[in-house]
Amino acid sequence: MSPLRIDIWSDVVCPWCYIGKRRLETALSRFEHADEVEVHWHSFQLDPSHAEGHRQPVFETLAKKVGAPLAQVRAMTGQVTELAAAEGLKYDLERAVSANTLDAHRLSHLAAAHGLGDQMHDRLLRAHLGEGEIVDDPDTLVRLGAEVGVPEDEIRRMLNGDAYADAVQEDIREARRIGASGVPFFVINRAYGLSGAQPVDTFLSALRTAHADPAPAGR
Template sequence: MTAETSTTAKVRIHVWSDVICPWCFIGKRRLDTALRGFAHADEVEVRWHSFQLDPHHPQGVRQPVFEMLAEKTGAPPAQVRAMTRQVTELAAAEGLTYALDRAVAVNTRDAHRLTQLAARYGLDGPMHERLMRAHLVEGSLVDDPSTLVRLATEVGLDRDATTRVLSSDEYAADVAADIRAARRVGATGVPYFVINDQWGVSGAQPAETFASALRTAYTAAS
């Protein structure tokens, strides 16, 4: 594995996201759509940063997402299903088949440490997406070490290096630093996108919003 860095990027996008966030995967898909239609996409660099929606979720505790949402909102099961139905339908419009009835809420710290490892090799985007798909589409446990190793090797990370990181506290400081940086840029929720350190885009905005921001940033940098 070798690190991939861009020396020609005119547009740099920093994204704060959590791997268990259904809106984050939708936001990523919409950004991807904007990039596919952007004439200068080869001059755009995207970096993924850690953010935990619930950093206080106890490590090792696993709870069905519907049950967790019912506890947090005080809503009955039928209302929770109605709440998640909307985001599931919006995800489907972006080609994503959510299975939130099978998703399990966990502490995402180890998953984020894995993305930090992947960033060393220019694989933070693929790693973050694979983790989101595992949680939101496949119902996999993204705090399970064997699952995390499997997902990491699927995107090209070394199995032994991944196992070593997960059995240590490596990259925990990087995760914490990303979360502090999110506060500095004003990200109180995710997804949150910062373009060329000047423009902030909050939430899973329509693809055209991202396309307009890309054009503005590219013109300003040219």
């Protein structure tokens, strides 16, 4: 039987994406056929218009985006932080910095070429959401990539050129084609779509349904 394929569209600055990732991992830990699953990460930019090199505290960015005072933004993000904590994730959004994520996504593609796509995406999410790392800073990306095993010289060479930029844009175009207007977005076996950080039981049910009817992935 072919592996059960999970395609995930996500942005490395998305708090709901990290929660969704952890809930899926919990579901997989309870899934009877987890050893038959292949996970493929895909790029998505929540704000592709964010100017390269422009950095701003996340709370200020959100306040401008939703037209709300900082106190209200803090209350909103506080709820997300609590939900993350329930999944074992430590957010510190007071320290988070908004930045363009193109280079971070290019790094994720490079890491995937080394079989480290999942580890790299996880590291970037934790760096932005919990550690106040600036995810468009070249030296930061080199360090984070090296932490998960991506060769430093390859990261620097990639950052000095445009490698994987087309792959990032193709991921984003594919998201539009399948109707994913936000992230996280999960597609199981190219047939079962799930939008948002769904409960663990929802993921588990979808995995079992897809496993019982594996044909779509091969069509």
